[in-house]
Amino acid sequence: MTESTITAKGQTTVPADIRQAIGGAPGTRLVWHALNDGRLFVRVKNKSILDMKGMLTPPKGKHVAIEDMKP
Numbered sequence: 082m083t084e085s086t087i088t089a090k091g092q093t094t095v096p097a098d099i100r101q102a103i104g105g106a107p108g109t110r111l112v113w114h115a116l117n118d119g120r121l122f123v124r125v126k127n128k129s130i131l132d133m134k135g136m137l138t139p140p141k142g143k144h145v146a147i148e149d150m151k152p
Contacts, residue, residue, distance in 0.1 A: 085093045095105060103109070103125045110126040 083096045083099055085096055089117070095111075100109075104127070105125070108143050112124050112126050114122040114124075116122060
């Protein structure tokens with residue numbers, strides 16, 4: 082298990098093995114979530130909405146117009 086300490090200024094260092102595991106570099110954004118049971122959840126915010134362009138493709142096959150979907 083990896084540990085870090087919170088400084089008097091409220092700062093902490095992300096340990097090297099964790100930075101390596103997440104691909105963390107200067108400027109990497111972390112999102113912090115405090116859970117009700119006392120656990121802390123931290124995730125890497127590594128995607129912007131622009132990175133998602135083209136992820137979804139329309140299904141192949143018959144296309145139905147919106148007007149035809151309405152009762």
